[in-house]
Amino acid sequence: MRIFWLRFSVFCFLWVFMIVQYSENATVSLLFFTSALGLYFFLSIRKASFLLYICLTVIIVIHDLLIMYNTIYTFLLLLFVTIVSAFQLKEKGFMIYLISNLVSSLLLSILDKSRMIETLVISVFFYFIVWTLNRMATARNEQKAIYDELLGEYRRLKRMNLVAENNARLEERTKIARDIHDSVGHRLTALIMKLEMLTIQNTDTKYDELKQLAKDSLEETRHAVKALQTEENEGIATVVHLIRKLEAESHILVQFTMKQGILSIALSNEKSVVLYRVIQEALTNAMRHAGSREVHITLGKSAIGAVSFEIVNPIFTVKSIEFGFGLTNMMQRVEEIGGDLEVFQTDNQFVVSGTIPSD
Known part of the structure; x- marks a missing residue:
């Protein structure tokens, strides 16, 4: 934004100084200046940039032909807008625009009948420098695009590797739980049955104590098996952990607000994954469509004990x-688990909010 205003200031200075020094009709020149100013404000619209630049050149050239009696500031204006276009237009469009401005400068110098050779040499020299700047900017943008693509692929592979590690760990835990259930659990059950028979045959209280000890051991074994079959990190704490990792990978400034009672809400793995995916999709949309690097996430507890969430980013x-x-899939995921999702925007914010029922 600072660069835009710096360029805008230079553009205005050249116009105003040209009008004050060399204009034969200041009123008409101000009309041309106002038109050029309006076009310059819209140069940030990339899809229409080439057409806007052409229109800007036409205004500058017509103004010189009708009103000006010295073309030096017209040359400077054409050179300046060409320099600005070097960082916005693609290579093919920029070459067409550069040639059109160079030809316009040469034609104006011919009509002015002064310093034609000097104008030709200086124009070719400076426009060659501008062409070099465009080549450098294009190469830099291509390198940035390749870097972003490789970085995205690296993050995708990293997440896939994390999922694979989690799956392998869960499979191993499930196998251990099954082995414990099939071996230790069955043996303890058989032991309890034998102790039950001995208790019936004998009145010794020691058998009752042994039987109770075996039952306690069996109950502890069942708890251990159940714990092994349950994923290690569940609920909101896991979602927060994953979002923090996503924040670090994406270089987004995430402002988290967790209201009272949110961490005490029981949330299954399935619902935790849905909540995480919703927030992930909202962050992706903020980066891709809004160009925002700051997102506000609020997690809370609704009046009925459900998880309420709100993701807000500036637009x-x-x-x-x-x-x-992305948005359609996000809504379907939330609805499948009995939740609701709302997407809307204000004048300066994009909001994704909703609720997910607790277990």
Whole structure:
């Protein structure tokens, strides 16, 4: 934003100084200046940049032909807007625009009938420098795109590896639980049955104590098996942990607000995964569509004991909400577990909110 205002200040200075020094009709020049100013404000719209730059050149050239009696500041204006375009236009569009501005400068110097050779040499030299700047900017953007693609692939593989490790650990825990149940559990059950028979045949209280000890051991074994068959980290704490990892990987500033009672809500693995996926999709949308690097996440406990969530990110351009695959899939996931999801936007914020029932 600072760069934009710096460029805008230079653009205004060149126009104002040109009007004050060399304009034959200041009123008409101000009309041209106002038109050029309006176009310059819209140069951040990339899809229409090339057309806007062409229109800007036409205004500058017509203004020079009709009103100006010295073309030096017109040359500077054309060179300046060409420099700005070097960082916005793609290579092919920029080459067309550069050539059009170079030809315009040469034609104006011919019509002005002064310093044609000097103008030709200087124009070619400076426009060559601008062309070099465009090549450097294009190469830098390509490198950034490749880096972002590789970084995204690395994160995807890292998450896949984490999931694979979790699955392998769960499979091993399930196998251990099954072995304990099949071996130790069955043997303890058989021992209890034998002690029961001995208790019937004998009145010694020691058999009752042994039987109770065996029952306690069997109950502890069952608890151990159940614990092994349950994933280690469940509920909101796991979701918070995963979101913090996603924040570190994506370089997003996530402002977390956890209201009172949220950590005490029991949430199954399935519902925890849905909550995490909803927040992950909301963060992805914030980066991809809003260009935002700051997101506010609020987790709370609703009046009926459900998990309430709200993800808010600032937006700079208000557009109609399009329910693509990501948002549609997100709503379906929440509805499948009995929750609800709402997506809306205000003048400067995009909001995803909803609730997920507790267990």
